[in-house]
Amino acid sequence: MIAKLTWRNLWRNRRRTLITMSSVTFAVFLAILMQSFQKGIFDNLVNNVVSFYYGYIQVHKQGYWNEQVLDNSFFYDDSLVMKLSGNPDIKGITPRIETFLLASVGNTTKGCMLVGTDPVKENLLTGLEAKIVEGKYFTNNEQAVLIAEGLAGKLKLSVDDTIILFGQGYHGAMAAAKYPVRGIVHFGSPALNDGLLYLPLTQAQFFLSAENMLTSLAVGIHEPEKMPAIQQQLLSVMGKSYEVMNWKELMPDIANHIKADGSSFYIFTGILYLIIAFGIFGTILMMTAERQYEFGMLIAIGMKKISLGKMLLFETLLITLLGVILGLLISLPFVFYFDKTPLRITGKMAEAYERFGFEALFPAAVNSSIFITQSLIVLVIAFLIGLYPLWHVSTINPVLAMKK
Amino acid sequence: MNNTVIDAHNLTRIYDENTIPVYALNSVHLHITKGEFTAIKGPSGSGKTTLLNMLGGLDEPTEGYVNINGTNITQLKGNKLIDFRLNNIGFVFQSYNLIPVLTAQENIEFIMLLQKRPKAEREQRVTELLKEVGLIEKAGKRPGELSGGQQQRVAVARALAPKPQFILADEPTANLDSVSAGNLLDIMAKLNREEKMTFIFSTHDQRVIDRARRVITLEDGKIVSDTTPAPLVHTNS
Structure with missing residues (x-):
């Protein structure tokens, strides 16, 4: 029944739940697509420049x-x-x-x-x-x-x-x-x-x-x-008569570019996750404020605070999980499509890439670890936010909570 | 045989102790025996709800203690107190009593789920209680689909579900029309009469006071009268 209660609580404010879920879906979709493209582009780059000619490692005379x-x-x-x-x-x-x-x-x-x-x-x-x-x-x-x-x-x-x-x-x-x-x-x-x-x-x-x-x-x-x-x-x-160099040492410009681009990706996804975190937190804050009387009543009739807190945590996780699943389902066809049909960049942007020795081709990498990592990150964020109602419930005084 | 259910001794509740002390309750002594149908009345701010909260273990007295069936609940804290409430005290609040997303049946079953009772037992008891409060045909309805009176009857059924020692009802008829209030009081009176269930009300409502067999009047946090009017004779509203 607790599961039933959790599920039904989610849909008390259908619009708010859908908005929160959509924001999680969008974040997961965007993060997966971004990382898939990033990995795809870098894999392609390494393939183009490294394994097509240089090899991963080279041995030379010192x-x-x-x-x-x-x-x-x-x-x-x-x-x-x-x-x-x-x-x-x-x-x-x-x-x-x-x-x-x-x-x-x-x-x-x-x-x-x-x-x-x-x-x-x-x-x-x-x-x-x-x-x-x-x-x-x-x-x-x-x-x-x-x-x-x-x-x-x-x-x-x-x-x-x-x-x-x-x-x-x-x-x-x-x-x-x-x-x-x-x-x-x-x-x-x-x-x-x-x-x-x-x-x-x-x-x-x-x-x-x-x-x-x-x-x-x-x-x-x-x-x-x-x-x-x-x-x-x-x-x-x-x-010592020989030098053994990997491709990153042979082509530091490219290695640095990948590193710099990786950092900007982390900053961008960090901002994305921050926005999502605030979105979820806002929902949780509203949800706890609105149901104050009910929380007081439940504690008064004999529901343990930890059980109530767990229920609220599950609500947060469930809303996020649904958003994550939706985000995964939506991103899958996009990632597969762009894996088979990479974006080909043209014009000045392409020239800029070519100057760096890149093929101006943006494929998306199909990599299960990207899907798992992004989903887990969002779920961990939701879990951390879900600790707020857990803490909030622990401080509830039923008498004060039921005062209007 | 000792029939004492509640023994409240020297209950005092002071707000703003450090500035200007306000006595919500002032040295209240109260003794409730099994099967009582007691109304606590008094003007607003007289301490009715505070007293009820203390008897129910929802609020702590500044001084004094509450003993329920030999357990000093004033000394219970945290989960022990919550467990004690769950297994010994039934609550009926003025309004917003039920969980809005659960049906009447589920609301009643929920409290027994907290007690970890077996499913078969829960289902049997829910049916019994819904019959008792005359709402068996509304079992699948959510609170929003029930009238105020019906919701309060479900709340009474829920309060009875864990087989408590007594039921505390804080202004249970305050938001009800006279027919609904009468029906609710009939049910509670019947439970009191037939099952010896102890009821303690805080109320302004003369209809409740008229049906009570003991009326305690509070003023400024003190008991100013404690009377036992004529025995209950009403069975209908």
Whole structure:
């Protein structure tokens, strides 16, 4: 009967209950949508920029990242691979030699980054073959390049056209060669899409006069959450001659952006929750004030204060729970829709995102923890507010409460 | 055999003790035995409600004590006092007596639920009581769907439900028309006569005073008269 009483009490003032419930629903909906978008956007960003090229962790010769020149490359042999491949959390390791050089076609010359990589391992780590939009993937020892779509566009290159590369090789050696374009690849990140050029590893090493030398080992991992632990393991295995950096250290701008955006999200949801908290509190305050006489009467006839307080707490939780459930139900289709059909931003805002190396695509992440966390936060707020009537009831004097 | 239900000794209630003391009750001695049908009358501010509140354990005396069936309720605090009220004292208030979202039947059952009585027993007692107050056909109605008199009859049934030692009724007829008031008094008189239920009223209402077998008059917090008029003869309003 207490449950029945609690339920019916909720609907004494139907309009007020519906308004309170709607505000909770709206808060949960907004918070879930915001966090799903935030996570979706960041996941997409990390996917675009990190797992599409950099890998979650990179190993370099000590000092390479501060001075990214070929002379800071390291000798690559099987013992090095053995050190790394024993870790079951590592998905794959891609050896690379990277350098900046000039690419020229006719009268057009553009700066680009040459990446010499093992075609098979690169494909396993970053799925490079799937990014081919024209032409085909290259093989080991093939004397041909893959070029990023944006760069190809700037150089007006098509598949089977020839590109001339020139720059500086290992220890100041002159590097110049021409290669046919085997395929054109598309990257989500404009920064990568406008500047990358791939050669098979051995070809690149030969071209740069850097046989068996590497500038980096890109490490792919199965579970991004384990990145700090894997980084620590690698640090101890590789020793002080090498630097082991995670993607946040490799791209601090992006990591900082995610952090800053995360903070603004917390501030915004904090304000949202504060508004909701006041909304619920207002309802509870009115409810307790209106039913003062009744509380006095119930205590007078023999209802324990703690039982009355619990009943009021349940009323608060129930009204919130209904709002939360409604918020969850409404947000689900939106989150699923925007997961499958991400928002594509255009115009100046898109340009701003692209300048940061973001793909201006806003997908929503479908993640059960977001739904659970947001619901729990609102319920905890309601519980804390529900403690007010509990306290209020404990102070009621039935005689005073029943005085009009 | 000791038939004493209430023994109130030297009950004194002083408001604003630290400034100008106001004596709501001043050294009241009262002795109520089982089966009494007592009206406490007096002008407004004479201390009727204060006395009733003290007899019901709702208010604490500044001095004195209330003994109910051998228990000094003045010394009971918190949940012990609430439990004592639940199991020993029935209350009928002037108005707004019932829980508005529960039906008549549920209002009566609710108090037995607080006593943790088994469902079957509760249901049987609710039926008995609704028959007793003549509202069995209104069992499923909420207070808002009942007249003032019917609501007070449900309140009487609820007060009786936990099988209390006595019932305190604070101006129970104040908001009722004469027919409803008469019906209510008939029911209470019948319960008093047939079940020896003790009733103590605080009232201004002459209809109640006329039906009472003991009339206590309060003035300025003191008992100025305590009379036992002719035995109750009315059975109808």
